[in-house]
Amino acid sequence: MELVPTLLFMTVWMYCVVATGFAILWYQDRRIQPALLLAIGFGLTALGIALILLRIFVVNDLLRLAGNFAIAASVVCVAHGTLQLIKTRTSIKIWLLLLSLMFPIQYLVISDNNFFHRAVVTGVFIGFIYLFTAFKLIKSTPDNYVIKCLIAAVFGLLGALILLRLLNIGLSEEMSFVEHVEAGNPFILLFVLPSLILANGIFLFLLITTNLVKEKDYLAMHDFHTNLYNRRGFTKAAQSLIAHAKSDESSPISIIALDADLFKQLNDQCGHQVGDNALIVIADAIRSCASEHFICARIGGEEFAILCPSTNVEQAAELYRCISQHLAATPIDGAQDNYRVSLSAGVVAHAKVTHLDQLFHDADKCLYQAKEQGRGCFVAFNSH
Numbered sequence: 546m547e548l549v550p551t552l553l554f555m556t557v558w559m560y561c562v563v564a565t566g567f568a569i570l571w572y573q574d575r576r577i578q579p580a581l582l583l584a585i586g587f588g589l590t591a592l593g594i595a596l597i598l599l600r601i602f603v604v605n606d607l608l609r610l611a612g613n614f615a616i617a618a619s620v621v622c623v624a625h626g627t628l629q630l631i632k633t634r635t636s637i638k639i640w641l642l643l644l645s646l647m648f649p650i651q652y653l654v655i656s657d658n659n660f661f662h663r664a665v666v667t668g669v670f671i672g673f674i675y676l677f678t679a680f681k682l683i684k685s686t687p688d689n690y691v692i693k694c695l696i697a698a699v700f701g702l703l704g705a706l707i708l709l710r711l712l713n714i715g716l717s718e719e720m721s722f723v724e725h726v727e728a729g730n731p732f733i734l735l736f737v738l739p740s741l742i743l744a745n746g747i748f749l750f751l752l753i754t755t756n757l758v759k760e761k762d763y764l765a766m767h768d769f770h771t772n773l774y775n776r777r778g779f780t781k782a783a784q785s786l787i788a789h790a791k792s793d794e795s796s797p798i799s800i801i802a803l804d805a806d807l808f809k810q811l812n813d814q815c816g817h818q819v820g821d822n823a824l825i826v827i828a829d830a831i832r833s834c835a836s837e838h839f840i841c842a843r844i845g846g847e848e849f850a851i852l853c854p855s856t857n858v859e860q861a862a863e864l865y866r867c868i869s870q871h872l873a874a875t876p877i878d879g880a881q882d883n884y885r886v887s888l889s890a891g892v893v894a895h896a897k898v899t900h901l902d903q904l905f906h907d908a909d910k911c912l913y914q915a916k917e918q919g920r921g922c923f924v925a926f927n928s929h
């Protein structure tokens with residue numbers, strides 16, 4: 546097989562891989578909307594190049610039209626996916642949408658199949674998008690600045706290169722795109738290879754950004770010290786669980802409010818670091834006794850909460866006992882050997898939970914009673 550068709554075939558295959566990558570990324574986290582646009586865009590690019598390749602073997606006007614429109618649509622999708630990714634203002638997006646119409650329009654207006662005319666329009670369009678992407682990347686938030694600058698440099702160089710090179714090809718010979726492919730002109734690959742590098746660049750960028758977003762989401766929802774949910778994460782996870790839980794009289798939802806006893810005393814006598822160690826021991830005890838379906842959180846200083854689906858008061862009491870036994874068996878680093886941290890607890894069970902706040906409030910009242918009863922014990926809410 547000739548060099549250029551072979552390379553084009555490989556390019557089609559690689560575009561399919563990139564498109565699949567974007568599709569998977571989007572499927573895993575639907576909030577990353579640009580990934581869907583980019584998956585469609587690069588899928589269409591693969592289709593467009595495949596149809597152009599096919600035209601070498603089958604001369605068919607319909608194929609030509611379909612190939613051209615697939616490429617045109619792909620550029621629109623990729624341009625908008627990229628711009629969404631770097632969060633451009635809507636006015637810029639609208640302006641670029643209009644500009645991206647140049648691409649399909651050239652196929653309607655430039656009917657003479659003149660490669661030079663097309664090269665200029667395409668070159669200006671793609672070159673501009675690349676340069677613009679480079680500019681926006683440099684101007685975007687300072688996170689990952691070095692990586693962004695590197696990707697931006699690649700975009701910028703490619704933008705400039707493709708403009709110059711395409712103009713050069715166009716000036717040197719007036720041939721159609723397919724004729725250039727048939728003649729084995731390796732510069733044809735300048736149409737596709739830079740886009741492929743761009744696709745991979747965006748893919749990497751998206752991957753890095755996704756991980757950063759995930760990390761930020763995690764930190765926003767979890768307590769840094771114990772790795773349990775924080776108050777915000779607990780509320781969100783609990784609301785979602787309550788909305789989907791099928792609870793009834795025989796399997797109600799329980800909430801347990803827990804508070805470490807005489808924690809100030811521990812801090813004052815042994816230091817803040819020892820208090821911190823105790824918090825980790827408490828979190829470990831909760832984790833090792835609670836089912837994986839339970840939502841466990843450190844909701845403030847030395848306060849913890851567990852939301853337990855399909856759990857009645859007796860089962861919640863059993864969970865509290867398990868945690869207490871765990872704590873009774875675990876010394877705290879830096880405290881006296883015989884010191885053990887204990888928890889007071891309040892529990893409420895409801896067949897149908899509508900207001901999490903109310904449930905929390907009732908559990909807190911029970912916790913307060915447990916403190917009054919001498920600490921280290923468990924009080925259940927009685928609504929009757």
Ligand SMILES: Nc1nc2c(ncn2[C@@H]2O[C@H](COP(=O)(O)OP(=O)(O)OP(=O)(O)O)[C@@H](O)[C@H]2O)c(=O)[nH]1
Nearest residue numbers: 805806807808809810812817818820821846847916
């Ligand atoms: N080491 C450490 N201490 C904390 C942290 N957050 C809150 N505290 C401390 O926890 C203590 C809570 O004290 P209090 O609310 O008086 O409660 P307590 O001493 O546990 O007494 P009771 O709740 O009545 O048993 C305060 O001294 C806080 O400074 C933390 O992240 N690390």
